[in-house]
Amino acid sequence: MKNLLSFIIRNSSWLIAIGLIVISFYLVFSFNSYQRSVYLTSANKATGWFYEISDKATAFIHLNKSNKLLLERNARLEEELYSLKSYLSDTQRDTLTTNAFLSDSIPASRFSFVPAEVINVSFSGPNNFITVNKGSIHGVKPDMGVVSQNGVVGVVLKTSPSFSVVIPIINPKFRLSAKLKNSNNTGSISWDGKDLITAQIGELPKHEVFQPGDTVVTSFSRIFPKDIVIGYVTGQILSKDDNFNTLNLRIATDFYSVRDILIINDAHFEEQNELENSIP
Amino acid sequence: MKAVSIFKEILLFVILVLLQVLLLNRIAVFGLAVPILYIYFLIKLPYGRNRFYVIVSGFLLGIVIDIFLNTPGMNAAATTIIATLRSMVLNLFYPKNEYEDLVPGIHTSTAAFVKFTVMMVLLHQTLLFFIEAFTLFNLTSTLIRIGSSSILTIVLILALDSLSIRREKSG
Numbered sequence: 001m002k003n004l005l006s007f008i009i010r011n012s013s014w015l016i017a018i019g020l021i022v023i024s025f026y027l028v029f030s031f032n033s034y035q036r037s038v039y040l041t042s043a044n045k046a047t048g049w050f051y052e053i054s055d056k057a058t059a060f061i062h063l064n065k066s067n068k069l070l071l072e073r074n075a076r077l078e079e080e081l082y083s084l085k086s087y088l089s090d091t092q093r094d095t096l097t098t099n100a101f102l103s104d105s106i107p108a109s110r111f112s113f114v115p116a117e118v119i120n121v122s123f124s125g126p127n128n129f130i131t132v133n134k135g136s137i138h139g140v141k142p143d144m145g146v147v148s149q150n151g152v153v154g155v156v157l158k159t160s161p162s163f164s165v166v167i168p169i170i171n172p173k174f175r176l177s178a179k180l181k182n183s184n185n186t187g188s189i190s191w192d193g194k195d196l197i198t199a200q201i202g203e204l205p206k207h208e209v210f211q212p213g214d215t216v217v218t219s220f221s222r223i224f225p226k227d228i229v230i231g232y233v234t235g236q237i238l239s240k241d242d243n244f245n246t247l248n249l250r251i252a253t254d255f256y257s258v259r260d261i262l263i264i265n266d267a268h269f270e271e272q273n274e275l276e277n278s279i280p
Numbered sequence: 281m282k283a284v285s286i287f288k289e290i291l292l293f294v295i296l297v298l299l300q301v302l303l304l305n306r307i308a309v310f311g312l313a314v315p316i317l318y319i320y321f322l323i324k325l326p327y328g329r330n331r332f333y334v335i336v337s338g339f340l341l342g343i344v345i346d347i348f349l350n351t352p353g354m355n356a357a358a359t360t361i362i363a364t365l366r367s368m369v370l371n372l373f374y375p376k377n378e379y380e381d382l383v384p385g386i387h388t389s390t391a392a393f394v395k396f397t398v399m400m401v402l403l404h405q406t407l408l409f410f411i412e413a414f415t416l417f418n419l420t421s422t423l424i425r426i427g428s429s430s431i432l433t434i435v436l437i438l439a440l441d442s443l444s445i446r447r448e449k450s451g
Binding site: 016017020027054161 | 353
């Protein structure tokens with residue numbers, strides 16, 4: 001017993017070291033999966049608050065650019081509104097009967113949007129995440145889609161009351177079904193980890209015709225509405241698999257400068273999910 | 281262990297963590313090289329600091345960085361291992377000496393400090409990137425990451441250290 005005690009005392013630093021290393025590796029293997037704990041990520045209160053403050057400082061510098069982008073977007077929407085209005089008035093002028101087909105209220109949209117701001121981006125290595133400043137009290141839930149003005153950003157992974165962690169396209173665990181804009185064959189978006197502006201679309205049939213510059217958009221997915229831009233084809237990867245093509249694409253969202261995002265709330269998500277999961 | 285030096289170390293700890301999470305981790309030169317400067321804390325601990333203190337502070341440093349960067353355990357594991365090996369690496373390049381409070385620095389013995397820094401950074405980056413890349417990535421891309429990030433980190437540490445000597449002299 002005495003020997004044991006003296007052994008422990010003599011080697012206490014080694015034992016501590018081994019203990020701490022074991023704890024670290026336990027964290028590596030237990031937390032680096034989809035089931036992450038909110039407490040040890042940037043969605044927790046302390047770190048979230050901290051990032052928010054640092055973000056407010058930098059937000060000021062980017063105001064100009066955001067403003068410009070918003071104006072552009074506004075202009076586009078205005079244009080659309082105008083053309084729709086004029087179309088509507090044209091049809092109404094033509095004949096009175098169209099009024100019978102017009103519903104008296106606009107039907108509730110399936111998708112609603114929660115605007116949010118990026119407060120932290122970590123893209124130091126393969127494990128890239130984005131933290132945003134809206135959480136469960138704003139109605140954000142895991143598995144909601146996230147888009148920027150330019151295109152798809154990622155999917156909400158975890159939420160805390162006032163922050164959420166988003167898993168972006170540039171994370172090896174990210175998967176999303178997608179298609180080329182002018183065709184109906186779906187493939188799957190993934191990221192090979194090489195750089196932050198290129199993703200891959202795989203599992204496309206060999207006969208699929210493409211041109212560099214073709215737009216890649218979301219296909220049927222339970223997370224995103226149809227036809228949201230993901231990126232633009234840049235080239236083809238020689239694939240080992242004989243039946244499928246893999247294409248490189250330039251991601252539409254610029255992860256270096258992404259700030260203002262929209263979180264998509266699909267009103268039918270729960271219902272569809274429930275129905276699909278009820279099949280044994 | 282004097283109270284003043286402990287206070288200085290805590291200050292260095294906080295500054296390095298802030299620098300790392302707010303600035304350096306958002307830099308990816310060519311999308312590859314990320315300066316990982318926080319290891320400077322372990323390099324600058326006094327020569328005779330007891331091993332227990334070094335290991336525990338190394339672990340704390342790693343876990344704090346992990347919490348901010350959403351990488352639970354990775355930095356903690358690499359940094360704890362480095363903290364454990366620190367005294368051995370130190371003995372490789374520095375002669376055994378009786379000055380317990382001697383802080384390794386570029387102004388005391390340039391060659392030894394450079395070798396010590398290179399060794400520590402290389403070990404740390406190798407551990408870090410291999411833990412990070414465990415299954416997903418190919419060897420060449422990992423090696424390029426390790427090489428480029430190490431060079432960047434070493435240059436930064438040496439630059440930072442030669443800055444601090446100037447301040448000490450004037451002040």
